[in-house]
Amino acid sequence: MNTLNIILLGFLIIIETFQQVFFKLSGQNTKEKNVFLFWAIIMYLMYLVIWFKLLKDIPLGIALPIMGLNYAAVAIVGKLFFKEKICIKRWCGILLIILGLYFVGVGGANFL
Numbered sequence: 701m702n703t704l705n706i707i708l709l710g711f712l713i714i715i716e717t718f719q720q721v722f723f724k725l726s727g728q729n730t731k732e733k734n735v736f737l738f739w740a741i742i743m744y745l746m747y748l749v750i751w752f753k754l755l756k757d758i759p760l761g762i763a764l765p766i767m768g769l770n771y772a773a774v775a776i777v778g779k780l781f782f783k784e785k786i787c788i789k790r791w792c793g794i795l796l797i798i799l800g801l802y803f804v805g806v807g808g809a810n811f812l
Contacts, residue, residue, distance in 0.1 A: 705757055709766050712750055717773040719743035721781060765804045768797050 722740035778784040
């Protein structure tokens with residue numbers, strides 16, 4: 701996998717994380733809910749375009765576990781922006797996601 705694909709995967713995690721933030725903001729009862737929904741949809745479309753491009757170059761069995769980092773990112777951003785609580789079980793789940801990504805990489809994926 702080349703450096704551009706690694707950068708695009710990281711960018712996808714960021715896009716998907718903030719897409720979820722905008723969807724949450726659009727669900728709240730504010731005047732700007734349509735603006736937030738607009739940006740959430742734009743980010744979703746950007747995500748799809750980049751995801752399809754990446755799947756041409758990267759096996760799904762490699763790309764999808766990497767995208768699992770999004771679950772961890774959304775939890776952390778939710779804690780920072782919305783003051784959501786992360787219980788110990790969820791922290792353990794985040795740790796398992798990171799360990800799973802490590803094992804996919806060690807298992808011969810050669811994506812880094």
